[in-house]
Amino acid sequence: MVIRDVYLDHNATTPLHPAVVRTLTESMACFGNPSSMHAFGREAHALVEQARETVASFIGALPEEIIFVGSGSEGNNTVLSTLGCQSQHCSCDRDHKSHMVTSAIEHPCILETSKCLQNRGFRATRLGVDRYGKIDLDELRASITEDTGVVSVMMANNEIGTVQDIAGISRIVHEKGSLFHTDAVQAFGKIPINVNDLGIDFLTVSAHKVYGPKGVGALYARRSVPFCPFIHGGHQERGRRAGTENTLGIVGFGKAVEMRALEMADEHARLTRLKLALRQGIEERIPDVFFNGHPTDSLAGTLNVSFAGAEGESILLYLDLEGIAVSTGSACASGSLDPSHVLLATGIPVEHAHGSIRMSLGRGNTLEDVEYVLEKLPPIIAKIREMSTVYKRR
Amino acid sequence: MGAHQSWAYTENVKDHFMNPRNVLKDDAYEEDGRGLVGNVQCGDEMLVLIKVDPATDTITECKWRTYGCASAIASTSVMSELVTGMPLDEAFKVGPKQIAGALGQLPDHKIHCSVLGDKALRAAINDYYTRKGRPDKVIREEARIICKCMNVTDHEVEEAVLEGARTLLELQEKTKMSTVCGKCKDEAETLLKVYLKKHFG
Numbered sequence: 001m002v003i004r005d006v007y008l009d010h011n012a013t014t015p016l017h018p019a020v021v022r023t024l025t026e027s028m029a030c031f032g033n034p035s036s037m038h039a040f041g042r043e044a045h046a047l048v049e050q051a052r053e054t055v056a057s058f059i060g061a062l063p064e065e066i067i068f069v070g071s072g073s074e075g076n077n078t079v080l081s082t083l084g085c086q087s088q089h090c091s092c093d094r095d096h097k098s099h100m101v102t103s104a105i106e107h108p109c110i111l112e113t114s115k116c117l118q119n120r121g122f123r124a125t126r127l128g129v130d131r132y133g134k135i136d137l138d139e140l141r142a143s144i145t146e147d148t149g150v151v152s153v154m155m156a157n158n159e160i161g162t163v164q165d166i167a168g169i170s171r172i173v174h175e176k177g178s179l180f181h182t183d184a185v186q187a188f189g190k191i192p193i194n195v196n197d198l199g200i201d202f203l204t205v206s207a208h209k210v211y212g213p214k215g216v217g218a219l220y221a222r223r224s225v226p227f228c229p230f231i232h233g234g235h236q237e238r239g240r241r242a243g244t245e246n247t248l249g250i251v252g253f254g255k256a257v258e259m260r261a262l263e264m265a266d267e268h269a270r271l272t273r274l275k276l277a278l279r280q281g282i283e284e285r286i287p288d289v290f291f292n293g294h295p296t297d298s299l300a301g302t303l304n305v306s307f308a309g310a311e312g313e314s315i316l317l318y319l320d321l322e323g324i325a326v327s328t329g330s331a332c333a334s335g336s337l338d339p340s341h342v343l344l345a346t347g348i349p350v351e352h353a354h355g356s357i358r359m360s361l362g363r364g365n366t367l368e369d370v371e372y373v374l375e376k377l378p379p380i381i382a383k384i385r386e387m388s389t390v391y392k393r394r
Numbered sequence: 395m396g397a398h399q400s401w402a403y404t405e406n407v408k409d410h411f412m413n414p415r416n417v418l419k420d421d422a423y424e425e426d427g428r429g430l431v432g433n434v435q436c437g438d439e440m441l442v443l444i445k446v447d448p449a450t451d452t453i454t455e456c457k458w459r460t461y462g463c464a465s466a467i468a469s470t471s472v473m474s475e476l477v478t479g480m481p482l483d484e485a486f487k488v489g490p491k492q493i494a495g496a497l498g499q500l501p502d503h504k505i506h507c508s509v510l511g512d513k514a515l516r517a518a519i520n521d522y523y524t525r526k527g528r529p530d531k532v533i534r535e536e537a538r539i540i541c542k543c544m545n546v547t548d549h550e551v552e553e554a555v556l557e558g559a560r561t562l563l564e565l566q567e568k569t570k571m572s573t574v575c576g577k578c579k580d581e582a583e584t585l586l587k588v589y590l591k592k593h594f595g
Binding site: 388 | 417439462466
């Protein structure tokens with residue numbers, strides 16, 4: 001078979017949707033500053049506001065509750081930093097609480113920010129997860145005190161795809177009198193989200209995970225909750241995020257979300273079938289494999305699997321030579337010496353974390369792609385195991 | 395698009411990764427010396443088996459298996475070629491720098507992947523001498539404690555350097571040394587320079 005390019009790393013980033021490319025091309029000449037009062041500015045302003053409405057309506061929010069930001073990481077930092085605001089003069093006007101709750105499997109931009117807050121004297125509780133990556137609701141309830149300013153639990157995990165019981169979590173958070181933030185970067189555009197039905201106070205999303213451009217994201221902040229800007233010094237985004245708007249990025253984001261609204265449901269069904277075919281094929285053709293993440297409460301396109309006796313970076317690079325793009329939870333690929341904190345939190349053996357591969361399918365993938373992977377993967381695993389000290393122990 | 399057309403490593407690393415030489419295939423292989431280092435929990439484990447011509451104390455065959463990343467596989471493969479035909483005394487001195495050199499180049503953060511190969515080789519050579527009843531030839535690498543508070547040895551300092559520590563601060567972060575009484579700070583700085591020169595100088 002001829003080498004083909006099979007991109008199975010959609011949780012890392014996605015290609016631009018063709019409709020987004022067209023919209024970006026058409027809008028490229030629009031250079032006005034959305035803050036300017038003249039015609040050039042008004043044209044840009046109108047485009048930004050149109051995108052805001054599209055994003056807002058996709059999650060059941062009001063347009064003024066959407067703040068465009070530079071990335072998912074910025075959105076997440078913004079929410080947690082509100083907790084850290086000590087200013088008596090800030091418009092966030094919050095009762096200065098000093099505790100936050102999050103989970104052990106969050107993205108580093110949440111975990112590292114929570115550690116940074118701890119270094120500044122705040123307290124942070126990081127909830128553990130079960131073997132499927134779910135937090136325990138009783139443990140959550142017990143962790144929240146009167147001093148808890150915010151609870152941040154991701155909607156769907158980037159590595160294993162596990163989807164949390166967001167409605168259940170937000171109910172508990174509100175019963176205990178705190179605010180609820182969810183990092184929905186991976187869930188957004190893949191599963192339906194309504195911020196009111198789910199009881200969400202803050203929600204973070206990113207454009208490049210949903211076939212939009214990089215360098216733009218959005219933060220949903222419920223109108224009635226205190227908010228503190230992360231970047232000060234401008235009236236943009238109603239004073240909640242200073243800096244001239246990334247007009248083109250925002251326009252592309254709006255178009256990407258518009259396309260998600262049209263394609264999400266069909267794609268969910270299609271990716272569910274493809275993932276099942278991939279999973280079954282791997283199970284049939286390769287012995288000693290272990291699937292990570294929740295068997296049912298999982299993103300349709302995310303499959304995380306560990307191969308006994310084979311190291312992840314080797315698998316990734318052999319697949320790369322065949323044109324197949326995946327990612328791994330192994331330490332070697334991360335540049336650190338520790339394997340994925342998410343996989344370790346689920347309690348799987350460390351060697352399974354080192355030998356894990358994440359395949360994340362998306363709108364461009366076909367059954368032919370899956371068949372190609374199922375043809376190439378078994379001999380690669382066999383080759384690695386043949387030279388492994390572990391698989392055929394002397 | 396065409397990711398397979400470019401490669402983060404040199405062509406030589408890629409070649410050894412794709413076509414590893416001297417991989418141990420035969421479970422019943424009868425070696426003269428055996429070394430196993432690392433462990434799977436850390437993500438790297440290497441087994442090196444050597445056959446030796448007793449008349450000349452020269453390695454005639456070097457077989458291996460490894461659990462590890464592309465750099466680990468390529469390093470062990472190239473090392474097995476490098477030391478075949480080499481006198482034991484010379485082979486004992488083969489280090490990461492020489493292996494990385496034979497590969498062309500390894501990215502800095504991957505140098506530590508090549509360390510286990512030569513460690514396993516030295517263990518195999520020591521094993522050979524032990525089996526032959528020549529304990530006088532066995533060279534043990536005794537670790538020396540540098541930081542008494544945190545119980546950190548010179549070997550750990552060397553490993554931290556190979557894993558990317560370039561400053562005292564980074565060394566402290568990785569090993570926790572010199573973070574309590576601080577008496578070993580000068581020695582830590584000296585060792586840092588020595589190992590940086592040894593591996594990257």
